[in-house]
Amino acid sequence: MLQKPRVRGRPGPPTERERECGRGGESRTPRGGATDEVPSTSRAAGGSQEAPGTRSPGARSSQAAPAVGPRSQKQLELKVAELVQFLLIKDQKKIPIKRNDILKHVIGDYKDIFPDLLKLAAQRLEYVFGYKLVELEPKSNTYILINTLEPVEEDAEVRGDQGTPTTGLLMIVLGLIFMKGNTVKETEVWEFLRRLGVYPTKKHLIFGDPKKLITEDFVRQRYLEYRRIPHTDPVDYELQWGPRTNLETSKMKVLKFVAKVHNQDPKDWPAQYCEALADEAARARPQPSVPAPSS
Numbered sequence: 001m002l003q004k005p006r007v008r009g010r011p012g013p014p015t016e017r018e019r020e021c022g023r024g025g026e027s028r029t030p031r032g033g034a035t036d037e038v039p040s041t042s043r044a045a046g047g048s049q050e051a052p053g054t055r056s057p058g059a060r061s062s063q064a065a066p067a068v069g070p071r072s073q074k075q076l077e078l079k080v081a082e083l084v085q086f087l088l089i090k091d092q093k094k095i096p097i098k099r100n101d102i103l104k105h106v107i108g109d110y111k112d113i114f115p116d117l118l119k120l121a122a123q124r125l126e127y128v129f130g131y132k133l134v135e136l137e138p139k140s141n142t143y144i145l146i147n148t149l150e151p152v153e154e155d156a157e158v159r160g161d162q163g164t165p166t167t168g169l170l171m172i173v174l175g176l177i178f179m180k181g182n183t184v185k186e187t188e189v190w191e192f193l194r195r196l197g198v199y200p201t202k203k204h205l206i207f208g209d210p211k212k213l214i215t216e217d218f219v220r221q222r223y224l225e226y227r228r229i230p231h232t233d234p235v236d237y238e239l240q241w242g243p244r245t246n247l248e249t250s251k252m253k254v255l256k257f258v259a260k261v262h263n264q265d266p267k268d269w270p271a272q273y274c275e276a277l278a279d280e281a282a283r284a285r286p287q288p289s290v291p292a293p294s295s
Contacts (some may be wrong), residue, residue: 021270021273021274021277021278071110071113076117076120077197079106079107079110079117080117080120080121080124080197081124081197082106083102083106083107083117083118083121084121084124084125084197085205086102086105086106087102087121087125087133087143087145088125088129088131088145088205088206089205091131091144091145094144096136096142096143096144097142097143097144098141098142099141099142099143100141102114102118118133121133124196124197125145126148127168127172127196127261128168128169128172128196128197128198129168129206130147130148130167130168130171131145131146131147131148132145132146132148133145134146166206166207166213169198169207169210169213169214170218170223171254171257172192172193172196173189173214173218173224173239174223174241174245174249174254175254175255175257175258176188176189176192177239177240177241178241178251178254178255178258178272179258179269179272182240182241183238183239183240184238184239185229185236185237185238185239186215186226186236186237186238186239187236189214189239193210198210214239215237215239218242219242221242221244222242222243222244222245223241223242223244223245224239224240224241224242224245225239225240225241225242226238226239227240250276250279250280250283251272251275251276251279251280252266252276252277252279252280255269255272255273255276
């Protein structure tokens with residue numbers, strides 16, 4: 001599901017890593033005050049292109065979402081979720097999506113804030129699903145979705161019922177686990193995913209049953225480990241990386257994913273960066289050969 005890491009060379013001299021990690025506990029505060037949280041759709045990656053048909057922010061995209069009129073926050077979230085689902089469904093036919101169809105079937109009386117809704121939907125498409133919404137040609141008012149994720153294995157077992165890769169959701173969960181110290185409670189996972197419009201008790205357009213996907217399918221595929229936390233009332237579970245994740249990706253790759261979404265540098269999380277460097281060094285060392293069984 002995840003692209004297997006390329007063969008890496010040996011890490012730089014110890015003095016190079018000491019300059020990054022050997023600071024006797026000194027750490028920098030991430031820009032924007034970010035700490036150990038993985039990407040949120042409310043925070044745009046400033047390095048990415050502006051969603052088509054939207055206004056230029058003119059400042060770092062980590063600022064608050066644009067003001068979108070007198071509607072309530074719940075109304076706006078529902079409308080954005082509806083727009084995301086519409087775009088995903090239309091894209092399955094690989095036919096350009098017309099602006100007029102979006103306005104007619106989804107936007108309705110929200111036309112006055114259409115650019116802002118489109119921007120918010122574009123953010124969620126990129127951060128949750130790994131798709132970038134782009135205008136097919138300048139001023140054409142037709143859009144397509146481009147897969148921004150690295151190539152994934154053509155394996156039906158790791159795809160949703162509708163043939164859409166679930167890599168984006170898995171990367172978000174892996175990032176949350178790593179940034180929380182390599183173990184995270186299931187309740188924390190759902191608390192975060194709810195902010196992205198993914199609920200444990202609601203069927204999702206792309207992921208089907210999200211709880212089953214995360215706690216059963218990803219576990220069966222060995223991307224995640226899922227264990228009950230003893231002596232908890234109510235009962236809670238915890239998630240960790242599974243052995244397949246460690247083979248197919250790395251802590252540095254996941255940290256770079258988190259940093260990209262936050263528009264920051266991986267070094268802005270010193271503890272995680274040092275841990276990822278150590279993981280890279282361990283991967284670069286020759287592995288001991290397994291002795292052949294005696295006859």
